[in-house]
Amino acid sequence: MHDLVLKTLGIGDLLAWLGVPDGSLVYPVVASVFPLVFLIIFALLAVYAERKVSALIQNRLGPMETGPWGLFQTTADILKLIQKEDITPKAADKILFFVAPVLVFTGTYASLAAFPWSSGFVGADLNVGIFYLLAISSLVVAGLLMAGWGSNNKWSLYGAVRSTAQIVSYEIPAGLAVLTAIVTTGTLSMNGIIRHQEGMWFGLLFQSPFLFVAFIIYLIASLAEVNRTPFDLPEAESELVGGYHTEYSGMKFAMFFLAEYGNMFIVSGIAVAVFMGGWLTPWGTEPSVLMGVVWMILKSLFFVFFQMWLRWTLPRFRVDQLMYLCWKVLIPIAFACLIGQAAVEVYL
Amino acid sequence: MKPSEIVDLLKQQEFGDKILSFEENTFQPGIQINPLWIEDIFYFLRDDDRLAFDSLSCLSGVDYGAGKELGVVYHLFSMKHNHWLVVKVKLDRESPHVPTVEHIYKAANWHERETFDMYGIVFDFHPDLRKILLPDDWEGYPLRKDYQVQELYHGIKVPF
Amino acid sequence: MPHLKTEEMIMNMGPQHPSTHGVLRLELVTDGEVVKSITPHIGYLHRCFEKHGEELTYPMIIPFTDRLDYLASMNNNHAFNLAVEKLLNLEVPRKVEFIRVIVAELQRIASHLVAIGTFGADIGAVTPFLWTFRDREVILNLFENLTGARMLYNYMWPGGVARDFPKGFREEIGAFITYFRPKIRDLNNLLTGNHIFISRTAHVGVLPADVAVNYNCTGPVLRGSGVKWDLRKNDPYSIYPEFEFDIPVGQGTMGTLGDTWDRYYIRCQEMEQSLNIIEQALAKFPVEDATDVQAAVPRRIKPPAGEVYARAENPRGELGFYIISDGGTKPFRVRAKSPCFVNLAVLPALGKGIMVSDIVAILGSIDIVLGEVDR
Numbered sequence: 001m002h003d004l005v006l007k008t009l010g011i012g013d014l015l016a017w018l019g020v021p022d023g024s025l026v027y028p029v030v031a032s033v034f035p036l037v038f039l040i041i042f043a044l045l046a047v048y049a050e051r052k053v054s055a056l057i058q059n060r061l062g063p064m065e066t067g068p069w070g071l072f073q074t075t076a077d078i079l080k081l082i083q084k085e086d087i088t089p090k091a092a093d094k095i096l097f098f099v100a101p102v103l104v105f106t107g108t109y110a111s112l113a114a115f116p117w118s119s120g121f122v123g124a125d126l127n128v129g130i131f132y133l134l135a136i137s138s139l140v141v142a143g144l145l146m147a148g149w150g151s152n153n154k155w156s157l158y159g160a161v162r163s164t165a166q167i168v169s170y171e172i173p174a175g176l177a178v179l180t181a182i183v184t185t186g187t188l189s190m191n192g193i194i195r196h197q198e199g200m201w202f203g204l205l206f207q208s209p210f211l212f213v214a215f216i217i218y219l220i221a222s223l224a225e226v227n228r229t230p231f232d233l234p235e236a237e238s239e240l241v242g243g244y245h246t247e248y249s250g251m252k253f254a255m256f257f258l259a260e261y262g263n264m265f266i267v268s269g270i271a272v273a274v275f276m277g278g279w280l281t282p283w284g285t286e287p288s289v290l291m292g293v294v295w296m297i298l299k300s301l302f303f304v305f306f307q308m309w310l311r312w313t314l315p316r317f318r319v320d321q322l323m324y325l326c327w328k329v330l331i332p333i334a335f336a337c338l339i340g341q342a343a344v345e346v347y348l
Numbered sequence: 349m350k351p352s353e354i355v356d357l358l359k360q361q362e363f364g365d366k367i368l369s370f371e372e373n374t375f376q377p378g379i380q381i382n383p384l385w386i387e388d389i390f391y392f393l394r395d396d397d398r399l400a401f402d403s404l405s406c407l408s409g410v411d412y413g414a415g416k417e418l419g420v421v422y423h424l425f426s427m428k429h430n431h432w433l434v435v436k437v438k439l440d441r442e443s444p445h446v447p448t449v450e451h452i453y454k455a456a457n458w459h460e461r462e463t464f465d466m467y468g469i470v471f472d473f474h475p476d477l478r479k480i481l482l483p484d485d486w487e488g489y490p491l492r493k494d495y496q497v498q499e500l501y502h503g504i505k506v507p508f
Numbered sequence: 509m510p511h512l513k514t515e516e517m518i519m520n521m522g523p524q525h526p527s528t529h530g531v532l533r534l535e536l537v538t539d540g541e542v543v544k545s546i547t548p549h550i551g552y553l554h555r556c557f558e559k560h561g562e563e564l565t566y567p568m569i570i571p572f573t574d575r576l577d578y579l580a581s582m583n584n585n586h587a588f589n590l591a592v593e594k595l596l597n598l599e600v601p602r603k604v605e606f607i608r609v610i611v612a613e614l615q616r617i618a619s620h621l622v623a624i625g626t627f628g629a630d631i632g633a634v635t636p637f638l639w640t641f642r643d644r645e646v647i648l649n650l651f652e653n654l655t656g657a658r659m660l661y662n663y664m665w666p667g668g669v670a671r672d673f674p675k676g677f678r679e680e681i682g683a684f685i686t687y688f689r690p691k692i693r694d695l696n697n698l699l700t701g702n703h704i705f706i707s708r709t710a711h712v713g714v715l716p717a718d719v720a721v722n723y724n725c726t727g728p729v730l731r732g733s734g735v736k737w738d739l740r741k742n743d744p745y746s747i748y749p750e751f752e753f754d755i756p757v758g759q760g761t762m763g764t765l766g767d768t769w770d771r772y773y774i775r776c777q778e779m780e781q782s783l784n785i786i787e788q789a790l791a792k793f794p795v796e797d798a799t800d801v802q803a804a805v806p807r808r809i810k811p812p813a814g815e816v817y818a819r820a821e822n823p824r825g826e827l828g829f830y831i832i833s834d835g836g837t838k839p840f841r842v843r844a845k846s847p848c849f850v851n852l853a854v855l856p857a858l859g860k861g862i863m864v865s866d867i868v869a870i871l872g873s874i875d876i877v878l879g880e881v882d883r
Contacts, residue, residue: 054634057635058634058638058642059638059642060638154519155519158864230632230704233865239527239868313635313698314633314704315631315704315705315708316704316708316865317707318707318708318866319541319863319865320541320863321707375815376817402722403721403722405817405819406845410832411841427737453722454722454723454724455723455850455853457853458852458853462849466558481550483551491562
């Protein structure tokens with residue numbers, strides 16, 4: 001990834017000019033810092049946006065005091081979180097308790113490695129790119145389970161068990177929906193999938209009814225994967241206090257938070273890349289590298305907004321209803337879409 | 349149905365000697381009964397179609413003054429016939445016991461626990477007679493007229 | 509794997525928990541997500557109201573009644589004053605009755621708004637909570653204008669009220685009614701008809717009518733089970749008989765009769781009925797009547813010896829006061845029969861074989877205020 005990042009942003013030239021020798025460790029370090037910085041800035045802005053969107057829906061103003069229109073509110077919150085005492089409960093499993101937020105964040109961070117920012121700007125255009133993304137973002141489950149178990153709190157345990165059941169279950173419809181698109185594109189590489197959509201208005205979305213339904217299924221399943229309303233059972237405040245992060249505070253809590261917002265962006269990015277033409281323009285032409293980044297982020301942000309919109313509108317499912325929806329509704333439909341699309345590919 | 353008619357009906361059912369007194373000229377006329385017979389009388393009051401006292405509106409403990417007896421006052425109301433009956437029992441201060449009516453009116457469950465908590469009146473055969481509002485290790489019965497507050501509770505000074 | 513044994517887990521829900529609506533502790537015995545039994549533990553907010561009552565004169569008790577169900581202080585005042593006035597055999601001026609009914613019904617709307625909002629938040633929808641609080645704010649501002657306080661008013665006194673309506677106050681209430689009617693529609697669009705909301709609440713926590721009566725549940729909990737019972741109609745007090753309004757009862761529209769959805773929807777409908785009552789009361793209001801609202805308040809309240817049990821329809825059910833007077837200026841015994849206390853007692857009966865999420869729904873639909881449960 002680092003070569004591309006350095007090339008695109010010109011940081012490589014800058015470093016060379018500064019006299020950093022070729023093959024030095026500085027290059028990969030700088031390159032991997034970029035997604036981290038992006039993630040943090042995105043989370044900052046997303047939390048602010050979440051507040052403003054919720055305020056809009058709820059007839060309020062939202063944060064207004066810190067900075068112009070309250071722009072620095074989240075920054076202030078992060079500063080506060082950094083200063084807070086890092087509490088580890090006495091009864092907690094110290095190792096698991098510490099590793100959990102790191103692992104959750106790692107999953108989010110690692111998925112950015114194969115994230116298709118733009119035509120010439122993708123960390124590692126793996127030939128199993130989409131597979132890698134789906135797999136690495138499931139790493140979250142292990143982290144959440146560790147957090148729930150390690151906290152030694154019954155509410156956390158509930159949250160962890162719920163989230164594990166939920167995320168593992170919803171991987172299946174999400175995977176099947178993506179598979180429906182892959183049947184058409186014939187490649188697992190992220191940029192390959194996007195390039196296949198060249199010349200199509202809004203990518204694969206309107207190419208066949210099966211793909212459209214698959215997109216809807218992916219959208220629903222992705223909400224469940226990132227624990228957003230109406231599938232926010234693992235951290236359901238009114239039931240489980242805080243779910244898996246009940247016992248967390250300070251920076252460890254902030255890492256969960258960061259990962260949550262990062263994941264929102266990544267699942268939106270996958271939806272955009274697979275179904276909506278990724279960094280292509282909506283009318284299907286290939287933009288310049290920089291404009292590609294803009295289109296990619298804009299399209300993803302739309303779905304991030306969509307997730308926020310749902311969160312402040314809908315109530316929450318119950319556990320059994322959640323499982324019912326997944327296993328008895330989404331998975332059969334997703335299978336039907338997969339078979340239908342395969343038939344379309346074979347016979348038409 | 350008027351209270352006097354209710355009392356007549358009770359007397360017909362051979363509860364006459366269990367009714368100790370009948371106050372008619374109050375806002376809610378009431379009878380005082382022998383606490384030992386409370387279950388039989390309440391079953392009759394609830395199940396007889398002419399009376400149909402389906403709800404226990406209120407259950408209060410009363411302390412009639414230091415050295416006098418304790419009491420329990422049951423406000424019975426019939427949603428079907430829209431009539432009242434106040435039933436009172438008076439209990440010995442030293443060992444106040446009265447049979448529970450929890451199995452007749454489920455509403456009595458928590459009321460009786462509260463009365464036990466506040467007055468120390470023991471409702472015999474109650475399925476779950478624990479303190480409800482006060483801490484489990486609180487001493488004394490606060491609503492009794494001769495209640496003396498304890499000095500210390502877990503090392504904390506109580507009277508302030 | 510037959511050698512693996514599972515065992516039930518005991519959970520403490522509360523006293524600090526977001527949806528116990530205060531300091532309530534529920535001891536749950538759970539088997540995974542399924543709840544085997546619920547044992548409520550109350551008393552964390554016990555403030556000896558009844559003991560205080562024996563030490564204070566009648567007017568001094570009124571502020572304490574404010575603090576019972578602090579979301580419906582006006583109604584608490586009203587119930588207590590009904591008891592004292594009955595004991596004193598006191599005639600209340602007609603104008604005062606109108607003022608009382610108007611503020612009591614406004615308070616009922618404010619209280620139901622909290623109930624509906626928090627119920628939505630319990631189910632996971634946060635937005636209705638803020639919408640209802642926005643509208644409740646309007647009512648609280650009205651009350652602030654009228655009494656100087658936002659929650660604990662000490663407004664109604666035996667035989668009168670503390671202050672007359674300020675100038676233009678009736679117009680402000682009228683403006684509130686026109687403002688508020690469409691808001692109920694909005695709320696129904698957002699929450700009541702929401703598919704997820706219905707699937708979370710219908711068929712959950714079904715309370716049959718006979719059980720509800722046997723537990724002496726009152727208010728929306730009883731009416732949600734389909735029993736048409738409202739003290740304003742069935743055991744009328746004040747000037748309620750002069751107004752036309754319906755008593756909404758549960759019909760099992762979305763699920764079984766007596767489920768949480770029914771109890772919830774009763775409150776939505778009752779707000780509209782309260783608006784109707786206020787509208788009629790404003791129309792019939794004795795504008796020309798220049799009676800001083802404090803004129804009938806006795807200088808010294810010293811009821812004759814006797815006892816009385818008076819009750820009023822509070823937003824949460826029947827609030828009763830049993831007062832024994834020994835002829836002095838202080839009551840010999842004050843007993844507050846709290847609807848929340850009684851309604852909460854039915855929770856263990858509803859909480860068998862349900863899911864953890866359902867507890868939150870049921871508790872929200874019973875709508876307790878711990879200040880009144882613990883007194």
